Amino acid sequence: MVGTPPLTPRALHQRLQSEGAGGRFCIAYSGGLDSTVLLHLMSTLAAEGVLRLRAVHVHHGLQPAADDWASHCVRVAGELGVACQVLPVAVERTSGEGLEAAARRARYAALSGVLEAGEVLLTAHHADDQAETVLLHLLRGSGPRGLAAMRGRRALGEHLLLRPLLPWGRQSLCRYASEHRLSWVDDPTNEHTGHDRNWLRHTLWPVLTARWPDVSDRLARAAHEQAEADGLLQDLAALDLARQPAGTGLHVPTLAALSGARARNLVRHWLLQSGVRPPPRARLEQGLMDLLQAGPDRQPVLSWPEGELRRYRDRIFRLPPGGPARWPVPELPWDLREPLVIPGIGELRLVPAEAGIPASLVAAAGLSVGPRRPGERACLDTSPGRRPLSRYFQEAGVPPWQRDRIPVLRQGGDIVAVANIGTERRYRQVPGYRLEWRDTGAD
Numbered sequence: 001m002v003g004t005p006p007l008t009p010r011a012l013h014q015r016l017q018s019e020g021a022g023g024r025f026c027i028a029y030s031g032g033l034d035s036t037v038l039l040h041l042m043s044t045l046a047a048e049g050v051l052r053l054r055a056v057h058v059h060h061g062l063q064p065a066a067d068d069w070a071s072h073c074v075r076v077a078g079e080l081g082v083a084c085q086v087l088p089v090a091v092e093r094t095s096g097e098g099l100e101a102a103a104r105r106a107r108y109a110a111l112s113g114v115l116e117a118g119e120v121l122l123t124a125h126h127a128d129d130q131a132e133t134v135l136l137h138l139l140r141g142s143g144p145r146g147l148a149a150m151r152g153r154r155a156l157g158e159h160l161l162l163r164p165l166l167p168w169g170r171q172s173l174c175r176y177a178s179e180h181r182l183s184w185v186d187d188p189t190n191e192h193t194g195h196d197r198n199w200l201r202h203t204l205w206p207v208l209t210a211r212w213p214d215v216s217d218r219l220a221r222a223a224h225e226q227a228e229a230d231g232l233l234q235d236l237a238a239l240d241l242a243r244q245p246a247g248t249g250l251h252v253p254t255l256a257a258l259s260g261a262r263a264r265n266l267v268r269h270w271l272l273q274s275g276v277r278p279p280p281r282a283r284l285e286q287g288l289m290d291l292l293q294a295g296p297d298r299q300p301v302l303s304w305p306e307g308e309l310r311r312y313r314d315r316i317f318r319l320p321p322g323g324p325a326r327w328p329v330p331e332l333p334w335d336l337r338e339p340l341v342i343p344g345i346g347e348l349r350l351v352p353a354e355a356g357i358p359a360s361l362v363a364a365a366g367l368s369v370g371p372r373r374p375g376e377r378a379c380l381d382t383s384p385g386r387r388p389l390s391r392y393f394q395e396a397g398v399p400p401w402q403r404d405r406i407p408v409l410r411q412g413g414d415i416v417a418v419a420n421i422g423t424e425r426r427y428r429q430v431p432g433y434r435l436e437w438r439d440t441g442a443d
């Protein structure tokens with residue numbers, strides 16, 4: 001790129017320092033040219049004592065040569081004085097997302113799983129990878145977030161991922177590799193022009209560079225502009241989110257008062273915040289309109305492979321794909337002494353209340369929690385008779401999909417209390433305790 005210094009260990013070190021990275025790094029080392037160059041540069045810095053370094057090679061087991069690549073990586077890293085861990089992963093071939101995407105997902109999950117606290121992961125993406133990504137996203141019809149392409153830094157779970165070679169192009173890396181007589185492995189699938197990225201690299205790229213030799217720079221500038229625009233859109237979404245009235249989910253009237261584009265921007269931001277990839281544009285446009293315009297008697301759902309949005313009354317909730325998980329077993333023993341965590345469902349604890357469960361029940365025998373049972377009735381408020389639990393849920397505004405998840409406390413089969421709703425009259429005492437329930441399957 002214009003103004004980029006020659007590729008040297010010093011220039012790389014400056015770049016890492018400008019990112020504020022600490023002194024411990026782990027290289028995602030495929031054995032290909034790009035990560036071999038990165039490994040060599042970094043090993044020079046490690047040998048000078050400037051930083052600490054190790055490498056990890058992910059063994060996808062997808063190609064006949066995979067074992068040889070792993071041995072090659074361990075040997076080359078060892079010659080450079082760097083320990084290299086080989087991580088075997090099982091790639092899900094039937095996930096429907098395509099083999100390449102499944103391999104990538106497995107790779108990043110494995111890499112983030114082995115990082116130690118404070119260690120920064122480095123990948124060897126460079127300026128030409130970036131330019132290809134911009135073009136691929138453009139041809140996919142992406143908006144500013146996609147066209148911003150790869151960021152120099154991003155979060156990887158609890159850790160940090162840096163791409164320190166982004167300012168340098170493929171030519172610089174090739175020059176470095178030949179000057180230092182590096183050896184690397186070539187993945188034969190990189191030649192398959194059936195893959196969009198390879199077709200772009202081998203067929204379109206020579207045509208583009210013949211006409212515009214600085215095409216990588218131009219596309220990097222475009223990506224930078226898009227990243228800035230995307231940042232502004234996120235600022236706007238954060239402002240709109242802060243204006244939402246308190247409560248779970250999104251408040252429909254406040255959302256509906258925004259323009260369509262601004263409401264979609266807010267929903268996208270809200271989903272990304274919880275790590276969910278938003279639906280494709282057309283799906284979101286139509287689906288959000290349905291959610292906002294539904295009559296009070298309807299409960300529309302917008303579903304896509306990564307999640308679901310459901311409306312109930314004046315709120316929109318986000319749920320995992322296929323809806324929330326079901327209770328793991330019909331009843332769980334619980335003696336009330338410690339908070340109870342039910343994985344994928346929620347967390348239950350006992351908190352002091354004006355009136356409620358008597359202290360004498362804490363640690364009593366025969367207590368258990370489970371979901372409601374068909375036709376169950378109880379007296380959970382001041383009204384005289386026993387009423388169906390569904391009536392209490394309706395009155396409390398509990399969305400239908402949460403009703404089979406709210407824990408019911410029983411002793412020997414009799415209802416003692418229903419979390420977040422109330423305590424059965426026969427058990428109620430002043431003062432007492434109530435059951436506080438936080439559903440972790442939707443918000």
Ligand SMILES: Nc1ncnc2c1ncn2[C@@H]1O[C@H](COP(=O)(O)OP(=O)(O)OP(=O)(O)O)[C@@H](O)[C@H]1O
Nearest residue numbers: 028029030034035056057058059104122123124125
């Ligand atoms: N098998 C592997 N083991 C460790 N690191 C790898 C492996 N494959 C790729 N990487 C890392 O990921 C970088 C990008 O590799 P590549 O371009 O093949 O992946 P991609 O899937 O196109 O990119 P991305 O992973 O960002 O989506 C490499 O430079 C290397 O740092």
